[in-house]
Amino acid sequence: MRVALFLTCVNDTLFPDTGRAVVTLLNRLGVDVDFPMGQTCCGQPQYNTGYRHQAEPLARRFADVFGEYDAIVTPSGSCGSMVRELYPRMGARARAEGRGDSLARAVAPVVPKTFELTEFLVDVLGVTDVGAYYPHAVTYHPTCHGLRGLRLADRPLRLLQAVKGLELRELPGAEECCGFGGTFAVKNADVSAAMGADKVRHAVSTGAEVLCAADNSCLTHIGGTMSRLRVGMRPVHLAEILASTEAEPLPWETQPQESRS
Structure with a gap:
């Protein structure tokens, strides 16, 4: 293939x-x-x-x-x-x-x-256990395009549940939009910011260290809100969690990216 x-x-x-x-x-x-x-x-x-x-x-x-x-x-x-x-x-x-x-x-x-x-x-590929190891408490945000457009359903959650060391915590209001929406965040900045703050508030309530999603555009918006609110939580793309192993943790996994701060 x-x-x-x-x-x-x-x-x-x-x-x-x-x-x-x-x-x-x-x-x-x-x-x-x-x-x-x-x-x-x-x-x-x-x-x-x-x-x-x-x-x-x-x-x-x-x-x-x-x-x-x-x-x-x-x-x-x-x-x-x-x-x-x-x-x-x-x-x-x-x-x-x-x-x-x-x-x-x-x-x-x-x-x-x-x-x-x-x-x-x-x-x-027919796999859910990809051999990943990620010793952190994680909550998952299903992005709108993935949830409503591609209908990813529980695929991301099944992959996360199989990651060794990962504690998956349910995100309240998970299906609510984070407020990014591409140009929506520019044209409707106040509404976008309020939606982002709601999403971060729900994420923080889980007590997780990391908020995970499968789309960096949403993570940029959420991560910026987290930084401004100084909540001490990190946004991490799902791929980076799945790529990390106990033998070979990703070198950038423990360091927040500047562009998400």
Whole structure:
């Protein structure tokens, strides 16, 4: 199986450790991972802000760059949801506007083989115990795209429950949005900040050391709120927890990233 890592532009720019963790994890499970250097943004910021025609060339590029692979794995529920949910809509809309089927035909092959990391682990590789060791109390925030878009359900929780040394604590109001929502946080800053504060308050109430999620965009928002409120809790991407082992803990695991502070 030829597997490609779609890291996403946010992770590539701000959270490269997440990408390293995905490669470390998949290599440990016997999966060789390619990183196509031609990958760019999936077009989600343009699409969500109303510039939908401008997102189309990025969808075509994604299809060109990743089309040859058997599976495309991403540590981002939001970008995975963009490919799986919105690329087909973009193709259908282009057809409805009389611009033909070329976009729909271009993206059709990559849509079904794009997987968020936990989907790939549980559904494709068929594993929940990935051999991880993470001796911390952790609470899990299911992000909106993962929960409502990709319908990840309990896949992330099943993976976390199998991590040795990890104490998983239930997050009150887990299914409530953290308030990030991409440009929502910019256009509705006060509401976004209030939602973020609610999420942090619930996380702190668990007594956990770490808040985990499968999308760094949400962790950026939550982590910034944690830093401003000085709650002493760390946001950590799920991939970094799953990549850590007792024999080889990740070198960055115990150090908060500056971009999340």
